[in-house]
Amino acid sequence: MTNSADFESFLKDINPSKSTIDEASRLHRNLRDHLKASETYGAICKDTYLSGSYAKQTFIRPKKDSDSCDIDVIVETNHSINDSPFCVLLELEDAIRERECYKNVRVQTHSIGIDMANFHLDVVPLVNDEDGLLYIGSKDDSEWRQTNPKEHLTWSTEVNKEFNGDYKPLVKIMKWWRRENCPSLVKFPKGITLEKMIADNLPEAGLSIEDCVMQVMANLAVAYADELDSYQVPFIEDPAIEGNNLAGKYCYNDFAQFVDKLNEHLSHLADEGTGNSVWKQILGNNFPSGGPSCGTTSSAKSKNQQYALSVQHRQPLGFPMQARKPNATITATVKLPSGEIRVLENDGAPIPKGSTIMYRVNCGPVKDGKVKWQVTNTGDEAMKVCPRGGFELPNIEKTSRREETAYTGKHYVQCFVIRRGYCVRWSNPFFINVE
Structure with missing residues (x-):
């Protein structure tokens, strides 16, 4: 299991830097101020605002020497759906070119594209119909289509x-x-x-x-x-x-x-x-290095797992394996008797009796496939009362399994997907330890 800190570090790395955000802010503000103040376009420009991933704060930083940071600028105009989309675009292009700093400008299908160093601005003119609905035009087919970027x-x-x-x-x-x-x-x-x-x-x-x-x-x-x-x-x-x-x-x-x-x-x-x-x-290579695979265990832990896997009451699957290697993973969350909910690691720290575990299988689609969960427990306490090792159907939605911890020991689940008499998906065992 990869440390959560590594994913946090990865997220920090793929986020745009402060300098990128500051420069993006400067560029779009200058452009919007220019359009509003333009002698030829100011009366046409009703409003400007941001849209797209930059506005939603879901954008990622550009790759060095390759991608540019995209900024979508919406321009609400006083034009209508009776006007030509191409003419509306040309008019906006002329207004942008009034400033010498906007040199790399081109008319695109729905917008005016501006390339500036490591940034690309898409300036999108919109028009209203008589009901006040917004439309985006296409120069390719001269059609206006409804849009709602603010929503x-x-x-x-x-x-x-x-x-x-x-x-x-x-x-x-x-x-x-x-x-x-x-x-x-x-x-x-x-x-x-x-x-x-x-x-x-x-x-x-x-x-x-x-x-x-x-x-x-x-x-x-x-x-x-x-x-x-x-x-x-x-x-x-x-x-x-x-x-x-x-x-x-x-x-x-x-x-x-x-x-x-x-x-x-x-x-x-x-x-x-x-x-x-x-x-x-x-x-990709931006993800942090280091950290062992979740399959890497100490010799003592591995020995205990092998013992648990060899118990006699663990039943054979009974279906030929179409997939030679495991091609599904299991994730699990536990609700402790205290009410605390946490993510479970495979063969991680012991949890108390009276806990509720939710197992979910993560795998690709299998049309008409049937999920089977093998639930196996070990330990003297379980062997005296309930030596489980057979196959159970999902009891949460179509694929998930809920279990309660009742016996001390090392227990585990494994998931199989059966289709037309063959096992087409299966996971490695997921171990838990009960105090």
């Missing part, structure tokens, strides 16, 4: 608040994962689309950062299995505009490869453990 900001803030402030850090990690792993000719979901996908598939609250990342990866891999099995692009509901599909601009292959990469990394975590070296392969 996206409000929505993001509310989701983060409801998830105890852990949503935005999780978004940043997954955005960095996307940057590190998206092939050059493929378009993995990004921006508001990825943010909404994460919000729709959040893990349970209270987990460590590492467990949150693993669980959201597993949730994302499972969530769109039915659509992808039917070769359809998933429908990702816009939180600001009912009926608008945020994924409409993506193709099937974008989502298919996105899910394939998630499954590849989930299998890697299950097979190799969750040490820092594994996370470096998944999240």
Whole structure:
């Protein structure tokens, strides 16, 4: 298990620096002040404000000598949907070019792009209809489409608040994962689309950062299995505009490869453990080095585990293994008799009797797969009363298992996913120690 401090350090590293934030603030304020004060454009410009990941505070720092920091600036104009989107864009471009400092300026599909050193500004003009609704235009098809950037900001803030402030850090990690792993000719979901996908598939609250990342990866891999099995692009509901599909601009292959990469990394975590070296392969070289894999144990601990795994009442699975290596992981939280809730580490510190444990399996999707939990206990007290070693069905939702601690000793669970008579997913054992 990677130390939470390493994930905190990683988050700090991928956040934009103070100098980057200060310079971004200076650039967008200068631009907005210029548009409002312009003799030719001031009367057209009704309002300006920020949008996108910079405004939502979900943006990550640019890579050195490659990416630029993107800043989205919204310009509400006094134009209407009866005006030409291309003409509205050209008018905004002319106003921006009034200042000599804006040299690298170009008309894009929906916006005016400005490149300045390590920053890229997207300046997006919007218009109103007679009901006051906002629209964004496209120079490619001359169409106006409804938008609501302020509502996206409000929505993001509310989701983060409801998830105890852990949503935005999780978004940043997954955005960095996307940057590190998206092939050059493929378009993995990004921006508001990825943010909404994460919000729709959040893990349970209270987990460590590492467990949150693993669980959201597993949730994302499972969530769109039915659509992808039917070769359809998933429908990702816009939180600001009912009926608008945020994924409409993506193709099937974008989502298919996105899910394939998630499954590849989930299998890697299950097979190799969750040490820092594994996370470096998944999240890139910015992740801290050091720290052993969670599979690394002392000789005494390993000996005790081997004894627990060899007890005679542990039943054989009874299904041929289609997957040769473990390709699922287990995360667990415990509610102690005192009411305290904490994340459990595999074979970690002892917990008292009367605790309630929630086990969750993190793995890729298996259509029509059935989850089986093998629950095995050891120790003299359990052997006298309840020598369990068989297979149980999930008793929380479709895949999770809740257990109560009642007997002193080393106990463990293992998860298997059965499909058409074969075991297609399985995890390493997850050990607990009961006082």
